[in-house]
Amino acid sequence: MSLRYALLALLRVGPLSGYDLQKQFTQSVGHVWHAPDSQIYPELRKMQAEGLIEGEEQPRGERGTRRVYHVTPAGHEAFLEWMRTPLDYQRVRDPAHLRAAYLETTTADAARAFLRAHIVQWEGELEQWEGELTHIEHLSNPMLVRRLEATPAEGHAETIAWKRFAYEGLVERARSEIAWARRGLDLVDEITAQD
Amino acid sequence: MSLRYALLALLRVGPLSGYDLQKQFTQSVGHVWHAPDSQIYPELRKMQAEGLIEGEEQPRGERGTRRVYHVTPAGHEAFLEWMRTPLDYQRVRDPAHLRAAYLETTTADAARAFLRAHIVQWEGELEQWEGELTHIEHLSNPMLVRRLEATPAEGHAETIAWKRFAYEGLVERARSEIAWARRGLDLVDEITAQD
DNA sequence: GCCCGCATGTAACGCGTTACATGATTGA
DNA sequence: TCAATCATGTAACGCGTTACATGCGGGC
Structure with a gap:
């Protein structure tokens, strides 16, 4: 859409x-x-x-x-x-959190593998988005440069500000997913320590 | 899937x-x-x-x-x-952050409307997820109770811990989306103040 | 002469959404 | 008797994914 x-x-x-x-x-x-x-x-x-x-x-x-x-x-x-126009938000459908809610049904190893893969996944995204952020700050993204060239100078700061805003949100999200999965790994450790 | x-x-x-x-x-x-x-x-x-x-x-x-x-x-x-089995992560496709990256192309009012709708959207999700969290803590979710009844008592703490973990992650995400959109509203104010 | 990048698609399939459709039971 | 809830679907459509398919241009 x-x-x-x-x-x-x-x-x-x-x-x-x-x-x-x-x-x-x-x-x-x-x-x-x-x-x-x-x-x-x-x-x-x-x-x-x-x-x-x-x-x-x-x-x-x-x-x-x-x-x-x-x-x-x-x-x-x-x-x-x-x-x-208002965005139409999709209903929540989050496989990672779905699985997380049932991790007691599997082994500690499988739980760790899942959580580590989650970290790897979001570290990859984080890297991409942080890369974009530095491209934005340094004006080293060719598409952004074209965009600025096509608009009057007084709007440049605003254009850059919104791009930065968008990517900062994504970076924050990636960090939060990683932190969450790390807490999950700690939880596996706690649970296995009890046995 | x-x-x-x-x-x-x-x-x-x-x-x-x-x-x-x-x-x-x-x-x-x-x-x-x-x-x-x-x-x-x-x-x-x-x-x-x-x-x-x-x-x-x-x-x-x-x-x-x-x-x-x-x-x-x-x-x-x-x-x-x-x-x-490893989850297959979908490629990023985030309409809200897509739009956020181009907010300079619209009016301050439209930008505010979008950001406020984002806050409303995620406050709704937050409420649902926090509700689920309290249901988990108080064992007032019938499905969870059935699940606990069907499993040996020594696994109960673990089952509850993973449910809590899953919903805490979602709650965190909702809070972070809300905080992000609020920063966006501040940004609109800053930009309009300059004119 | 060969390979990499440029350039443009088609086909089949699956998941998800929306709208449509129907009828039975139970309690007020 | 009427409404709410129980109960179960079908049909059409759109978006997205994966696999398949083709061929030219330019540089080494």
Whole structure:
């Protein structure tokens, strides 16, 4: 549901091809909203059919072509409309906490393996998000630079502030997941010590 | 993917009908893993077809029937196997943080509305999870009581400890989302003060 | 000449959501 | 007798995942 708005957010700054968008989805935006190429290309076609974007075929070498998309006025409006609309929050569906609630049904080793994997998982995310944060602070994210170049200077601080805000929230979340799993490991130790 | 294991976790304690399971999914387990009835009934049929559970038709009044399911040995094994298996973590797809990263594109009012809705959303979850925590502490959750009755007394403390652990993690997450959105509201104030 | 990166997709499948649909029992 | 609760589903649709599929361009 949000994929198209993530795509619009990127395209609003300037035209990009499906491939370029896909790269952004494995880099910057992808740290917040992941999408594989098999989802991006069809979505772009749909958005074009609905008049939110327009694609321009560009020759590439002798026979190759690439399609560069740009946002139409209707697309700009759709994005701004989305920003004004309440988000629809998905119902909670959290496999890690579901499993955590039943850890007494398994062995101490399995419980530890699960908790350690949880730590590894969130340490990975943490690294990505902290990396993005430093890219934001140092203005070393090319997409952010393009965005700043396309907007008047007096808005730059605000743009950066919101990016930082978003990633700080994610960093905080990752830290809290890691701390939680560590407490879980302590709990396994306490329980096994009793036997 | 985890739905069937959530169902197995409940059924392991003792037989239940689809309707009873559905109630648990709007109460206790549903605070971790939501599922509507339209998903539960077909899933139970599938699980029966795969030999994980067995259903027994019970008469209800003159003409009504209800199907009560119990876990087969294969079902018990499948659950324990799942507990030993690494979770597959979904890629990040977080609409709230996606939007937060682009709040400079909208008005201060829209930004505030979004952040306030985020706070309301997570305060709702927080209330649910804190409620569950007190139910756990006071042993006033009927499903937990059934679970304890079905297991030897020396395991009770551990069972309760893991439930508490799971819900504490969720409570922490909700608090952190709320704190984050409040910082966002402060940021809106700072930005509007500059103009 | 070969490989890596550029570039664009299709197909099948599963999970989840929403809406729709029906009927029986029990207690006020 | 009427409403609430018990009880069980079907159908259509959309989003996302995984696997599959293809071919060009540019640099070494």
